[in-house]
Amino acid sequence: MTPSRGLTALHLRQGHPDFLDLPWHLPLEEWNQKVCSRxxxxxxxxxxHTVVFVSYGADIYxxxxxxxxxxxxxxxxxxxxEDRRLPAVTAVGLTRVRATDRSGEEQAILITQYLPSSLPYRVLFMNRGLERYRERLLDAMASLLVRLHLGGFFWGDCSLSNVLFRxxxxxxxxxxxDAETSELHTKLSDGQRELDLLIMEENVTGxxxxxxxxxxLPSTLDVYATAPSIRQRYERLWTETHKEISISPSESYRIHERIRALNELGFSVGEVDLVASGDGSQLRMRTIVTDxxxxxxxxxNxxxxxxxxxxxxxxxNEIRExxxxxxxxxxxxxPLSVAAFRWLDERFRPTVSRLQKELGPAADEAEIYCQVLEHKWFLSERAKRDVGLEVAVKGYVALRKEQPALALLRSANAPLVTVEAEAEAEAEPAPAPHREGLR
Known part of the structure; x- marks a missing residue:
């Protein structure tokens, strides 16, 4: 029996493997290391549904x-x-297979690219050492829903299991x-948003x-309070993105203040609407955020x-410094562009290169550099002075060498660690500076 016996159609995007060496003649539930070394x-x-993961070099699907x-x-x-630049996994291909024991019945196999350095909620909720991420997880969930709804995405099955966190x-x-029950629209109605939020609350609680x-479960995690907390955060953020304010014609500076406030939340502003109200002495300003x-x-840029x-x-912030x-x-x-070039040439690239020599290839260069900056903050707080980047890099390398390799630092050729091993590696993370999230 040849490997391609069960394969009837294969649609793939450019830039990815052809996957023809996979055992398509077997249902996914029967795949193991003996029949599929990938x-x-x-x-x-x-x-x-049945889900399996395969590796091709540094990429996992x-x-x-x-x-x-x-x-x-x-x-x-x-x-x-993907076309709307919304946060979701990337679809790579779609195959159709005919199983020999199903009388010619066809099944589809969706291929998506695995999100590097991502974790499911169960790891974040359950493992010692990741407690500081739990509150941030609720903010991230609320932010995701706001971004998707702004982009016209009706989820239909929002749950913690259908989300990955980086x-x-x-x-x-x-x-x-997961988008099995989802729909894309030009714009969501309030009723569609409300239904999505109700489904989210029911799924998260269940x-x-x-x-x-x-x-x-951890004592700080309330089964019945978590979903309403996500919704409350969502409502506050949604209100902020859709808030209208009244200004006088002479208060043009307030337009820039409003845009800057949204930018600080991470939102890009696509349009600003100014509409005269009453006798024309006041203007109603509405901003349209894009992502x-x-x-x-x-x-x-x-x-x-x-x-x-x-x-x-x-x-x-470091470039501005x-x-x-x-x-x-x-x-x-x-100019900021000149500072950016100097920062890239004198700080970012040399630091990342050194870290990769010491710790191996990084799956996320920006994250590992940010971890060094957080370690620098921690050391500086303890020393009551700025210890400098060199000291921070040495300290960070020493800290990571004392712990098992994190998935974040995993080499393309290194074996994948288990959830338990990764959680153990996170048991004593470097303290992070306090940041204000959505509250």
Whole structure:
């Protein structure tokens, strides 16, 4: 029996493997190391469908078996999310297979790219050493829903199991990983948003209740208060993005204040509407936000560095500090672009290169650099002075060498660690500076 016997169709995007060496003649539930040497284990959430993970060099892909119509729908929706630059896993391909024991019945297998350095909620909730991320997880979940709803995405099955979280400079960013019941619209109605929030509350509460029946949850985690807390955070953030304010024609500076306030939350402002009200002595200002990647865009435009939103904000702060230093040294204003070039050439690239030599290739260069900055903050707080980047790098390298390698630092050729090993490695993370989240 040849490996391609069960494969009837294969649709793939450019830039990825052809996957023809996989054992398509077997259902996913029968794949193991004997029939598929590419099979790997990664931290995963719960799924109602069979899901396996395979590696091709440094890249890992998730394969999920679905009915053909459902698989095609999810593939199309994920491509739509990518086109709209919304946070979700990337759809790579869709196959159709005919199993020999199903009388010619076809099934679809959706192929998505695994999100590097990501963790499911169960790891963040249950493992010692990750407590500081739990509160941030609720903020990340609320932010994800706001971003998706702003982009016209009706989820239809929002739950903690359908989300992956990536560490982002001491915070978390959330990504949708399941879109089987989802729809894309030009704009969501209030009724659609309300329904999505109700589904989220029911799914989150039910998921935590099921988990509590199997294991003891942390005392700080309330099964029935978590979902309402996510909704409250969502409502506050949604209100902030849609707030209208009244200004007088002479208060144009308030337009810039409003835009700056949204930018500080990470939102890019696409349009500003000014409409006269009453006798014309007042104007109603409404801002239209486009995404929550303001700092990501700015950092990439300045340096070419790809980072998460909070990583980018932290790195931009360091670039601005360099700008101030250069301005003081030459006694004249220095453009931010010049400071960005110096920062990239003198700090970011040399530091990342050194860390990779000491610790191995990093899956996320921006995150590892931000971790060094957080370690620098911690050492400086303890020393009551700025210890400098060199001391921080040495201390960070020493700290990581004392612990098992994190998934974040995993080499492309290194074996994947288990969830338990990764959690153990996180048991004593470097303290992070306090940041204000949504409250």
């Amino acid at each position: 099979l790997v284990e990664v931290p995963r959430g719960l799924s109602r 998730a394969l999920k078996e679905l009915p053909v119509s459902v698989g095609q729908r999810e593939y199309d929706v994920l491509r739509g999310l 560490r982002d400079a001491g915070e978390l960013q959330a990504y949708a990983v 998921g935590l209740a099921d988990l509590a029946a199997m294991v003891e 929550r990647e303001y700092h990501r865009h700015q950092l990439h 300045l340096t070419g560095v790809v980072a998460e939103e909070r990583q980018a904000a932290l790195l931009l 360099m700008k101030a230093t250069l301005t003081r040294e030459v006694n004249r204003s220095v």
